[in-house]
Amino acid sequence: GPKVLQIPSHQIIDMGQMVTLNCDPVSNHLYFYWYKQILGQQMEFLVNFYNGKVMEKSKLFKDQFSVERPDGSYFTLKIQPTALEDSAVYFCASSQDRGYEQYFGPGTRLTVL
Amino acid sequence: SQLAEENSWALSVHEGESVTVNCSYKTSITALQWYRQKSGKGPAQLILIRSNEREKRNGRLRATLDTSSQSSSLSITATRCEDTAVYFCATDSSNTGYQNFYFGKGTSLTVIP
Numbered sequence: 001g002p003k004v005l006q007i008p009s010h011q012i013i014d015m016g017q018m019v020t021l022n023c024d025p026v027s028n029h030l031y032f033y034w035y036k037q038i039l040g041q042q043m044e045f046l047v048n049f050y051n052g053k054v055m056e057k058s059k060l061f062k063d064q065f066s067v068e069r070p071d072g073s074y075f076t077l078k079i080q081p082t083a084l085e086d087s088a089v090y091f092c093a094s095s096q097d098r099g100y101e102q103y104f105g106p107g108t109r110l111t112v113l
Numbered sequence: 114s115q116l117a118e119e120n121s122w123a124l125s126v127h128e129g130e131s132v133t134v135n136c137s138y139k140t141s142i143t144a145l146q147w148y149r150q151k152s153g154k155g156p157a158q159l160i161l162i163r164s165n166e167r168e169k170r171n172g173r174l175r176a177t178l179d180t181s182s183q184s185s186s187l188s189i190t191a192t193r194c195e196d197t198a199v200y201f202c203a204t205d206s207s208n209t210g211y212q213n214f215y216f217g218k219g220t221s222l223t224v225i226p
Binding site: 042045100101103 | 218
């Protein structure tokens with residue numbers, strides 16, 4: 001089936017540094033999402049993105065977070081600066097349209113030291 | 114606030130038995146999705162059931178939706194060891210106008226050989 005790729009699979013950085021998480025969504029999909037999952041806890045919605053714009057974001061999507069998809073390339077989540085509480089697995093998802101199945105990537109495990 | 118919630122934290126069954134995971138949600142929805150997440154992997158959608166549907170099947174899986182009681186169930190028949198995973202329900206909120214799916218905390222299912 002369709003696959004969403006995420007790069008890197010693991011990232012370890014020092015608190016205060018910037019990190020960019022990359023997502024390669026399914027090629028004909030139009031909606032893109034980021035979710036955060038702390039180990040052993042539920043998946044939590046961060047943001048969704050359509051037509052070059054953030055459509056909705058949750059309270060977890062702090063000012064230090066930003067997303068973009070320049071020229072149809074990777075859909076990225078940037079955190080600048082990082083904080084200890086940003087340590088989690090970040091999942092990217094994409095869907096063809098609203099109300100359609102979301103396909104998830106395998107996640108990027110981010111560890112902030 | 115949590116919009117969707119599974120009713121059991123953990124279940125275990127013997128291979129070949131049937132099992133049902135239940136979910137309750139809090140707002141009016143346009144759709145509810147059931148996902149499975151295996152250890153170290155991203156979630157994989159099992160069934161998407163829309164608010165005007167009452168039942169949907171996918172092989173050994175059967176999902177029901179009761180909008181009057183704001184609840185859903187996912188039944189798995191003839192369970193196999195590879196069904197061992199965490200099962201999430203996720204709902205959108207028809208109030209948002211956009212497809213943001215909010216996940217429950219998940220039910221951990223163990224299928225015993």
